[in-house]
Amino acid sequence: MAEDLSDQPYAGRFADGAHRFALRIYYEDTDAAGIVYHANHLRYFERARGDMLALLGIDHVATLRAGEGGYVVGHVDLRYSAPALLGDALVVVSRLEEVRNSALVIQQAVMRDGQEVASGRVTVVFVGPDGRPRRQPEAWVKAYMAIRGAQAGE
Amino acid sequence: MAEDLSDQPYAGRFADGAHRFALRIYYEDTDAAGIVYHANHLRYFERARGDMLALLGIDHVATLRAGEGGYVVGHVDLRYSAPALLGDALVVVSRLEEVRNSALVIQQAVMRDGQEVASGRVTVVFVGPDGRPRRQPEAWVKAYMAIRGAQAGE
Amino acid sequence: MAEDLSDQPYAGRFADGAHRFALRIYYEDTDAAGIVYHANHLRYFERARGDMLALLGIDHVATLRAGEGGYVVGHVDLRYSAPALLGDALVVVSRLEEVRNSALVIQQAVMRDGQEVASGRVTVVFVGPDGRPRRQPEAWVKAYMAIRGAQAGE
């Protein structure tokens, strides 16, 4: 239980070059059809991307606050395979699919017991305070390339 | 102001076969980047689809409660063109693109002053209480065909 | 239908000094217990407060952007009387209860067919960019006093 004593938020982990992020489904996540409201999967994807960056040593919040830019979502393609239910233990698996000058394409899936619940591809664009795409920080691209290498070698 | 006196919720309107649904952006809709949180556009799409059905005389809530099935989202493809901001007056424009036995494909866009903010295609599947796709009610399909005709003739 | 043609968002109306704001309950609002998720009533309250200000001629978004301050919620006391359900037509009724130098106390209730669903008291504090309470703009206080007079005379 030593890891609990510091009350540090959970941030997932990397395995085989993919980021794995477990989460529990609460009432806030569900709707009157008894399943997870479809838009909420995008929230889980965002949580997982944020923690993936943090584990890579990327402090995107500091960069945003320094006025040097931040990521906005540019495109989402998302398919739903099975309903997720109240109380479910899910895992978001995220893989960097493509690293461009000013954008990332991330393949993300919500899994339950090894079965896919939803999966999709999210493109995030790095933009300056003016809202225009700008080149991602060099150190970030290096971190992405390193993790892409880990994926390739899996 | 007569329409206000009854305190009936706003439900949008049809024009040229498309459903138009205006909405205001509140704090709840935005995030720390100062823009509408990307997943929320799916919520606006859902509001617009619900009211579009209501205006077509389709009581999908009664059908769900009667245990006869309901729509679940099967696929979303969504592109973001411009940020929406706190206080913005937006319009969701929804068009029925395809009517299948057990599914609808709806083209939806969020517009501001005639400019696109986000747009995409949402596939909803009619499923029974067992979660399996089932044939949509005949009367609903007729209503969809009628509105599709209005689009075609625009 | 003239009011629809401009596709202006619904903003409620004043009656007897109270602001009335109708809304429809969509899937996004509900949870797996089949009722409106409790925290969402605070979102409806915020929508109603925002539109109440707008109808009073107060452009709080412009003030925020000008770096002159904005409202933050300081206290909420909220009691739930009856569940709200998918498809419900509700009305948020908001009354200014108290106008202080740097705060407002607003009595807000969510009603359905004249019966209370939830009701409470929300205190919002006007704070500067430094997060400290500051005196509300004089013109705003005048507008609040005018509407309080309308309530008193009801």
Next chain:
Amino acid sequence: MAEDLSDQPYAGRFADGAHRFALRIYYEDTDAAGIVYHANHLRYFERARGDMLALLGIDHVATLRAGEGGYVVGHVDLRYSAPALLGDALVVVSRLEEVRNSALVIQQAVMRDGQEVASGRVTVVFVGPDGRPRRQPEAWVKAYMAIRGAQAGE
């Protein structure tokens, strides 16, 4: 890292009779004022309560599904002390304050580095499928009493 390998969701822990639940603030949590949207603290409270029950061995989801009832929120009193920001690491501390026949009163606070961000009292009522309050399961009350004893002895 052994606890990660199973990809089990984080559920917090008990310390001195209080449940402690750490969480990270993502974009989804914030609003255009740059702070956590006020209603979201109720979502964190709900997450913490759900995991507190789970750690006490109470499977409230199974009880709900068995048609034997579930908790609904009856009353919330919530005070905001300081803004929470994007990227913040927060801890929700929850203490059982009162155990009644058909209700629980829980004192909950959102903390950051030992300082209070928001705190309040939430009353949840155990209701049957008919929505009426009913006696909480005996085993649950025993578990609550045990943890109340741990608090008393701290």
